[in-house]
Each structure stands twice: as structure tokens, then as C-alpha cells.
Amino acid sequence: MNQAAVKRHYFLRSLILIGFTLLLAQLVATDRLNHYLAPRLHVFSYVTLAILILLTLVSLRQAYLGVNAYECDCEDAHKLPRTWWRSAxxxxxxxxxxxxGFLMPDQILGSDVAEKRGITLLSNDVRKLAEVMGSGNTAAKNETAVPPAVSEPQLKAQLPANKEADQAPSSVGDTPVNAPKLTDDQIRQKFSNTGFGDFYTDLAVALYKQPVIQLNDKVFLDGLTTMELYAKDFAGKEIETFGFVYRQPDFTSQQFVVARFSVTCCTADASVFGVLVEDEQASKWAKDSxxxxxxxxxxxxxxGYDMLVLRANKVEQAKAPKDPYVYYNYDLPESNG
Known part of the structure; x- marks a missing residue:
């Protein structure tokens, strides 16, 4: 193969390498890498970007100077394609x-994926897992404990059977309106000696002290887990949270789930978590809004298990966040109370 043909091949390779370099650089620069990869793995993307830049420079050098001979002793096993259709x-x-990658828009995960994978609600299924892990609570901060997802048949069993049951007042763990304010020691005593680990005890205390529990991105997963573990204690507490609307066919017109996707490594392993919401105007909110x-x-x-349901008194439309996914981080929120 003559030098001109060799240079053309290396020029095409250089264009492809430049394309992948620009695509990855664009994802990093626009913070869209979170749509594909968990933040703790971003460092590998940065290393990959550096390697792509290096390979691009080497390929451009070969395209400009050409090569006199194959540099590997592989008996032409890696020879350049010699026909146009092989090249294509x-x-x-x-x-x-x-x-x-350049032409197709980013698509965040939504209800269609959630329906296939199942969704984990505030249903105390996680209590069984936490009881097993309680003895190793020191290591719990370094592990990701994902509660089992609730499939559609299981979710049907957990929802109220009829409107009367749907509207029945809770008799488990309700907090009286005029109840005296507890001291920090009294609050901690409520969550002590349960065997769920120091982290969940500390988080339960921090959340319980908030007048309105802020279940934001930082504590969404850890907060849900904590409220599952201490369902009776958190019944009657007011919370504010944020997510996309998810429905199943068996839901009533007054029900939806405010849900978020959790990503451990990449979106291929995403799981869905959320809170069942009951609101008289629930039907006005479109799926995935x-x-x-x-x-x-x-x-x-x-x-025989306690399930927490969020009886909404205020629902308002919100803009999708820049990073739509949530992650376990085992950090305590700042106390507002």
C-alpha cells in the first residue's frame, strides 16, 4: 500500500478519535456525564479522556508523516483494509x-423503565435487611444497601383495598398535634437499641428534629431507608420531597408515586425508589412530570407490616434537575431544628 493510501487511513482514524474525544469532553464540560455514570466513577472518564487525547495526537502524527513499515511483529495480521467496502x-x-452520540438527545430514565424493574416504596421490607446488617454497622457506611424492589403484584397487595380504607385515619404512630416537644436525649432514646446501626440512628435523630423533613437529593435514599426502619416513629411527621410522577394501572385516581432512580455504577444498574402519594388532584399530574x-x-x-403513605397537602410542578439520579452517601443532613 502506497504512502498516500496509508495516510488516508490514519487520517480517518484520527477523525474518529477526535470525534470520541470531543464527545466525552462535551459530556464532562456540560455535566451530562451523570446521565450515564455515577459520580464516583467519573475519575475513570477523566483518565479515558486523557488517553484519547494522547491517541489522537499520535494518530495525527502518523497521518501527517506516514509510516515506512508496520511497527508490530505480527506478520501483517493488523494490516490496513485494502478495499473500500472493508474500510467502510x-x-x-x-x-x-x-x-x-452527537445526534441523539440525552434521555433520562422514567416510568417505562421503572415499570419493568419494580419500585421500592416505604414498606418496611428493608427492615429485614437492616436487622441482618445491624451487627456490622461500622462497615455499613462503606457499603451500599439496596432494599428489594416491589413488583407490581406485591404493590397491589400493599395499596389500600378500597376508598374507605384509603381514607381511614392512621392508628399507628400518629404524632399528636399538641404533643410536647421532645429533648435531644428523648429523641435519641426513641431510635436507640434497635440494632439497625449507629448511622441510621444518627440520621433518624437528625431527620426527626426537622420541623418539615427535607427529603432532598443528598439524603433521599438514606432518608427513605431510615423512615422504613422506623416507620411507626415517623408516622405523623411532615416531609417535603421531589421526584418524577410514576403510576401503575391499578392505582386509583388519587394515587401516584414520587420516585427517583438510584445509580450505583451506571444507568444499566439503576433502581427505582419512591413514596406513595395520595392527593385529591393526583390525576392532574402527567406521568414522568x-x-x-x-x-x-x-x-x-x-x-403485619407498617407502610408509610404521604398524604399530600401541597403538590406543585417542578423543573427536572440537572442530575436526575440520587445516590447513597451516608452523610448526615444539617439540622434545621
């Missing part, structure tokens, strides 16, 4: 995902 096939395999919900937690007894 080889380079097309790299060009196709590159074009798709983002809402901010404020209301009071009510306890329901289902098959």
Missing part, C-alpha cells in the same frame, strides 16, 4: 455510535 465496514463500526410534594406521613398496616 471497519470505520463504520466506530462512526455509527459516534454519530448517535417532575413535582415537589409536601404532606404528612400516615402509617398503614399491611400484612
Amino acid at each position: 465496514l471497519v470505520y463504520g463500526m466506530f462512526a455509527l455510535p459516534l454519530v448517535m 417532575w413535582v415537589k410534594v409536601r404532606g404528612k406521613l400516615e402509617a398503614r398496616s399491611v400484612d
Whole structure:
């Protein structure tokens, strides 16, 4: 193969490398990398970007200077494609995902994926897991404990059977309106000696002290887990949270789930978590729309377990966040109380 043909091949390779470099650099610069990869793995993307830049420079040098001989002793096993259709096939395999990456818009996960994977609600299923992990609470801060997802048949069993049951007042763990304010020691005593670990005890105390529990991105997963563990104690507490609207066919017109996706490594392993919301105007909120919900937690007894339902008193439309996913971080929120 003559030098001109060799240079053309290296020029095409350089263009492909430049494309992947620009695509990854664009994702990093615009903070859209979170749509594909968990933040704790971003460092590997930065290393990959540096390697791509280096490979691009080497390929451009070869395209400009050409090569006199193959540098590997592989008996032409890695020779350049010698026909146009082989070239189109080889380079097309790299060009196709590159074009798709630039032309196709980012799509965050939503209800369609949630319906297939199941959703974890405030249903005390996590209590079983926490009791097993309680003896190793020191290591719990370094592990990601993901409660089991609730499939559609299981969720049907957990929802109120009829409107009367739906509207029945909670008899488990309700907080009286005029109850005296507890001291810090009294609050801690409520959550001590449960075997769930020091972290969940500390987080339960921090959340309970808030006049309105802020279940924001930072504590969404850890907060849900904590309220599952101490369902009776958190019944009657007022919370405010934020997420996308998820519904299943068996939901009533007054029910939806305010949900978030949790990503451990990448979106391929995403799980769905949320709170069942009851509101008289729930039907006005479209599926996958983002809402901010404020209301009071009510306890329901289902098959011997306590399930927390958020009785909304305020639902308002919200803008989707820049990073739509939430993560376990085992940090305590700042106390507002």
C-alpha cells in the first residue's frame, strides 16, 4: 500500500478519535456525564479522556508523516483494509455510535423503565435487611444497601383495598398535634437499641428534629431507608420531597408515586425508589412530570407490616434537575431544628 493510501487511513482514524474525544469532553464540560455514570466513577472518564487525547495526537502524527513499515511483529495480521467496502465496514463500526452520540438527545430514565424493574416504596421490607446488617454497622457506611424492589403484584397487595380504607385515619404512630416537644436525649432514646446501626440512628435523630423533613437529593435514599426502619416513629411527621410522577394501572385516581432512580455504577444498574402519594388532584399530574410534594406521613398496616403513605397537602410542578439520579452517601443532613 502506497504512502498516500496509508495516510488516508490514519487520517480517518484520527477523525474518529477526535470525534470520541470531543464527545466525552462535551459530556464532562456540560455535566451530562451523570446521565450515564455515577459520580464516583467519573475519575475513570477523566483518565479515558486523557488517553484519547494522547491517541489522537499520535494518530495525527502518523497521518501527517506516514509510516515506512508496520511497527508490530505480527506478520501483517493488523494490516490496513485494502478495499473500500472493508474500510467502510471497519470505520463504520466506530462512526455509527459516534454519530448517535452527537445526534441523539440525552434521555433520562422514567416510568417505562421503572415499570419493568419494580419500585421500592416505604414498606418496611428493608427492615429485614437492616436487622441482618445491624451487627456490622461500622462497615455499613462503606457499603451500599439496596432494599428489594416491589413488583407490581406485591404493590397491589400493599395499596389500600378500597376508598374507605384509603381514607381511614392512621392508628399507628400518629404524632399528636399538641404533643410536647421532645429533648435531644428523648429523641435519641426513641431510635436507640434497635440494632439497625449507629448511622441510621444518627440520621433518624437528625431527620426527626426537622420541623418539615427535607427529603432532598443528598439524603433521599438514606432518608427513605431510615423512615422504613422506623416507620411507626415517623408516622405523623411532615416531609417535603421531589421526584418524577410514576403510576401503575391499578392505582386509583388519587394515587401516584414520587420516585427517583438510584445509580450505583451506571444507568444499566439503576433502581427505582419512591413514596406513595395520595392527593385529591393526583390525576392532574402527567406521568414522568417532575413535582415537589409536601404532606404528612400516615402509617398503614399491611400484612403485619407498617407502610408509610404521604398524604399530600401541597403538590406543585417542578423543573427536572440537572442530575436526575440520587445516590447513597451516608452523610448526615444539617439540622434545621
